[in-house]
Amino acid sequence: xxxxxxxxxxxxxxxxxxxxxxxxxxxxxxxxxxxxxxxxxxxxxxxxxxxxxxxxxxxxxxxxxxxxxxxxxxxxxxxxxxxxxxxxxxxxxxxxxxxxxxxxxxxxxxxxxxxxxxxxxxxxxxxxxxxxxxxxxxxxxxxxxxxxxxxxxxxxxxxxxxxxxxxxxxxxxxxxxxxxxxxxxxxxxxxxxxxxxxxxxxxxxxxxxxxxxxxxxxxxxxxxxxxxxxxxxxxxxxxxxxxxxxxxxxxxxxxxxxxxxxxxxxxxxxxxxxxxxxxxxxxxxxxxxxxxxxxxxxxxxxxxxxxxxxxxxxxxxxxxxxxxxxxxxxxxxxxxxxxxxxxxxxxxxxxxxxxxxxxxxxxxxxxxxxxxxxxxxxxxxxxxxxxxxxxxxxxxxxxxxxxxxxxxxxxxxxxxxxxxxxxxxxxxxxxxxxxxxxxxxxxxxxxxxxxxxxxxxxxxxxxxxxxxxxxxxxxxxxxxxxxxxxxxxxxxxxxxxxxxxxxxxxxx
Numbered sequence: 001x002x003x004x005x006x007x008x009x010x011x012x013x014x015x016x017x018x019x020x021x022x023x024x025x026x027x028x029x030x031x032x033x034x035x036x037x038x039x040x041x042x043x044x045x046x047x048x049x050x051x052x053x054x055x056x057x058x059x060x061x062x063x064x065x066x067x068x069x070x071x072x073x074x075x076x077x078x079x080x081x082x083x084x085x086x087x088x089x090x091x092x093x094x095x096x097x098x099x100x101x102x103x104x105x106x107x108x109x110x111x112x113x114x115x116x117x118x119x120x121x122x123x124x125x126x127x128x129x130x131x132x133x134x135x136x137x138x139x140x141x142x143x144x145x146x147x148x149x150x151x152x153x154x155x156x157x158x159x160x161x162x163x164x165x166x167x168x169x170x171x172x173x174x175x176x177x178x179x180x181x182x183x184x185x186x187x188x189x190x191x192x193x194x195x196x197x198x199x200x201x202x203x204x205x206x207x208x209x210x211x212x213x214x215x216x217x218x219x220x221x222x223x224x225x226x227x228x229x230x231x232x233x234x235x236x237x238x239x240x241x242x243x244x245x246x247x248x249x250x251x252x253x254x255x256x257x258x259x260x261x262x263x264x265x266x267x268x269x270x271x272x273x274x275x276x277x278x279x280x281x282x283x284x285x286x287x288x289x290x291x292x293x294x295x296x297x298x299x300x301x302x303x304x305x306x307x308x309x310x311x312x313x314x315x316x317x318x319x320x321x322x323x324x325x326x327x328x329x330x331x332x333x334x335x336x337x338x339x340x341x342x343x344x345x346x347x348x349x350x351x352x353x354x355x356x357x358x359x360x361x362x363x364x365x366x367x368x369x370x371x372x373x374x375x376x377x378x379x380x381x382x383x384x385x386x387x388x389x390x391x392x393x394x395x396x397x398x399x400x401x402x403x404x405x406x407x408x409x410x411x412x413x414x415x416x417x418x419x420x421x422x423x424x425x426x427x428x429x430x431x432x433x434x435x436x437x438x439x440x441x442x443x444x445x446x447x448x449x450x451x452x453x454x455x456x457x458x459x460x461x462x463x464x465x466x467x468x469x470x471x472x473x474x475x476x477x478x479x480x481x482x483x484x485x486x487x488x489x490x491x492x493x494x495x496x497x498x499x500x501x502x503x504x505x506x507x508x
Contacts, residue, residue: 028079028346030098035073038066038088038108039119045108048072049087052096053249054080055256056313056344057351058321061411070108080343082249083133083194092117095133095194095247100125114142132187136195139181145170156213160227163210164234167203174199194248200238201251207234208258235263239304243341256310260298264311268297295331299338306341313344320348320355322402323441328352355445359437362444369451370440373459378466381430381459386482388451389426393503395496396476397427398469401434401442406473410446413493417449420497423504424480426451432460432472479503 034050045066052060064074078098085091086104090113094102107119117138122130140146155166178199182192211227214220238255246252268274269283274293277285285293298315302308316335319327328335328348339345364370373381385394397413399406417427427450431439439454455463463469467476467487475491477499478484485503 028098028342029077031075032078032096032098033073033075033101034084034086034094034096034104035102036071036104036106038070038072038106041066041070041108042089045088048074049085050074050076051085051087052076052078053082053084053253054347055082055246055249055252056310057317057347058314059253079347080243081247083247085250088116090116092120092137093133093250094122094130095126095191097126102126102130104130114138117141129188129191132185132191133194135185136178136181136187136191139177140174140195140198143177145173153217156210157217160210160214160231163214164207164231167206171199171203174202190244190247193244197245197248198251201248201255204235204238204258205251205254208232208262232263232266235259239307241304241306241310243306246343252310256307256314259302259307260311260314264298264301265294267301268293271297291327291330295334309339309341309344312339313348316348317351318404320351321404321407323355323359323438323445324402325352325356325359355441358444359441362440364440364444364447367449368443370443370454371451372454378459378463381453381455381463382467385428385451385453386478389428390482391480392424392426393480393500394426394428394476394478395493395500396478397429397493398432398463398472398474398476399429400432400472401438403472407442407446409473409493410448413450414446414448416493416497420500423500425500425504429453430455430463432464433457477503479506 038048047063048066050062050064052062054060060076062074062076064072066072078096078100081095081097083093083095085093088106088108089111092113094104096102101124103121103123105121106116110116110119117134120131120134122134144151155163158166175196178192178195181187181195187195211231215222215225235258241252269278269281274283274297277283277289277293283290283293294315295312298311299308302311312335316328316331319325335345335348339348373384385396395416397406397409399409401407413427429448429450430453432455434454436454439452442448443452471489473492474487474489475496476484476487477491477496480503486499491499
């Protein structure tokens with residue numbers, strides 16, 4: 001077995017070297033290969049999911065099949081060191097660097113994360129670091145500080161001052177735990193920094209989400225309760241960020257996002273000169289003014305150089321994820337002057353080029369049916385959909401190009417269509433409140449099939465009001481007789497298959 005693993009690793013190294021030499025995307029990107037084996041693998045679980053954590057740029061979501069022997073392999077391009085989640089029955093983090101070839105083997109019969117981490121065998125690039133990272137995760141996730149959810153919920157019911165004291169005590173206990181880990185395992189400085197960053201950023205993640213969770217748990221009125229002034233100022237404490245900390249990609253990604261939305265934007269909205277743009281606590285300014293407020297507000301309230309680059313990267317990347325290129329083009333010179341880290345700037349520029357190509361020249365799936373309806377009546381639109389798909393179960397998805405949760409469900413929707421390909425099921429998608437060119441670009445990017453409807457502003461408003469669609473994504477399930485059986489945001493494509501199968505079985 002050991003010889004076989006060595007042969008596999010040697011092959012992976014050769015493949016990685018070849019691909020790195022031939023890679024044409026840019027000078028920095030290098031291929032990472034993660035391969036391995038799931039021992040005792042469940043034949044009903046055909047996929048390993050990999051989430052590469054990319055601070056500022058958003059996660060890279062990958063899936064790779066597991067063969068009959070439990071083996072898997074996946075490759076991707078990386079610009080900077082970071083970490084990545086591997087999902088099977090549970091998940092765990094591995095550390096990666098551009099150019100790495102990593103071998104991971106674990107017992108697929110384990111549902112418990114610490115037990116799975118105990119079964120891991122690692123090889124290839126930086127294997128000692130990954131062994132130590134696995135050992136730390138086993139300790140971290142075994143501790144009641146992580147698993148005692150009741151205590152966590154009770155802590156969130158405390159007032160803000162007492163909750164901060166609670167978080168401080170947890171952080172101190174975690175730091176003591178890290179000291180014992182370092183003393184026992186003597187990991188590299190890189191792994192120690194990765195673990196320390198995880199502990200530190202977990203503190204700020206909980207700090208950020210406490211207000212919303214406290215309001216929910218205590219059934220409070222948002223307009224009548226808020227945290228004390230200065231509550232979020234603690235976000236300045238872990239600065240400065242260093243490039244070496246980016247190895248803890250999962251933790252840094254969360255910190256960038258929470259700093260962006262819970263500190264920088266709150267500072268921006270609290271500024272006296274900006275209050276004239278607020279309606280019900282939200283910015284309500286023309287696009288040109290809004291864009292300027294956000295971009296220059298981020299720069300003003302993010303003095304740390306690397307963090308500022310990460311937050312700006314996140315802002316532009318999130319816009320590009322929605323196939324919107326105008327913001328990036330408007331501030332392209334600022335991107336070049338302010339985002340100086342090539343590991344952030346180059347993949348951001350690459351993403352822009354890909355999205356622009358998709359917007360300018362969308363290549364739609366040959367199986368996609370694009371339709372625009374002339375009627376503005378919600379009833380007429382739904383009647384037309386039911387008539388066209390007479391005798392079929394109909395799954396209707398209301399979405400928009402700017403809706404992040406909508407876009408994140410598209411891979412699940414494609415998978416559901418494939419699973420029900422030969423069944424009497426129609427998949428219908430209604431795009432609301434979006435620009436037509438971005439509608440086509442989004443369909444091109446995700447290579448969506450099915451019946452794709454574009455609704456203009458008036459049609460979108462009418463169908464929202466008539467069908468009581470208060471938020472998206474929103475789904476309707478219609479039986480073969482054209483009767484609406486159920487609707488809501490909870491009918492997501494990754495959970496609705498059983499309901500569809502029931503309708504197919506009930507009606508022959």
